[in-house]
Amino acid sequence: MSTSTPGTSAGTGPVVVVTDSTASLPEQAVVEHGVVVVPLQVVIGAQVLDEGAEGATPDRVAQALREYTPVSTSRPSPAVMLEAYERAHAEGASAVVSVHLSGEMSGTFESAQLAAREAPLPVTCVDTRQVGIGTGYAALAAARVAAAGGTAEEAARAARDRAAATASLFYVDTLEYLRRGGRIGAAAALLGGALAVKPLLRIEDGRVASLERVRTSARALARLEELAVEAAGEEQVDVYVAHLANPERAGALADHLRERLADNLGGRELWCGELGAVLGAHVGPGMIAVCVAPLHP
Structure with a gap:
């Protein structure tokens, strides 16, 4: 599933792919393909931490679960997603393809949709209906199409197709x-x-x-x-x-x-x-x- 929000008219710059931290992409792949990763949050006890090496790590979560410390998660807010889109626009992007984990499992896709309405450039949001690296591989498919000169819709289609086959x-x-x-x-x-x-x-x-x-x-x-x-x-x-x-x-x-x-x-x-x-x-x-x-x- 995907939605496209017109935003302002597209420029001539690159199509940028945005995804979320649950996509589980290795850092090398993120850098190589120029993917922008927006973190979700983990709440451990009273602490709210961004997912990542400097915040909520797998070891920290596993230990908390073993100790019966309350652990919950939360999506990035629409404002955080909008910041990513605005940054892409400021750096010269012509459009964004925002590729996320299943909307059945998280509100992240909804946050992306809400932010897209306010974005200063066209944003196409893709609900991969996947989780983890299944979302990550879809994001990489979109990034490869974009790097080859494909349009935002072509990149979004590549993400949807790969996710469906995974x-x-x-x-x-x-x-x-x-x-x-x-x-x-x-x-x-x-x-x-x-x-x-x-x-x-x-x-x-x-x-x-x-x-x-x-x-x-x-x-x-x-x-x-x-x-x-x-x-x-x-x-x-x-x-x-x-x-x-x-x-x-x-x-x-x-x-x-x-x-x-x-x-x-x-x-x-x-x-x-x-x-x-x-x-x-x-x-x-x-x-x-x-x-x-x-x-x-």
């Missing part, structure tokens, strides 16, 4: 954190199941949905591997393995996928890293996710 699969040790944050969606039916069952989940039309139930965490990770290979099929893909406080298992899964998907990766790096603080607050320690994103043509 598979986001994950395993959680417990559904408790998703339940607390109200993000459990269609997977709520699993709450009444046996405590020993380990749920495999996916993002489906912008919401968390149940995929499978297995008996052990080892079996869950083995299934994640198989499902990722199935999702890749014969296509050229980018792959990201994310975790929260579970580096050893995530690293092992990444190693297996690098080997099994070598042809699909075509020499591109398989990213493996810790989930951001905002998403981590909703899934809890132990989570492992795999995102498989077919390359945009």
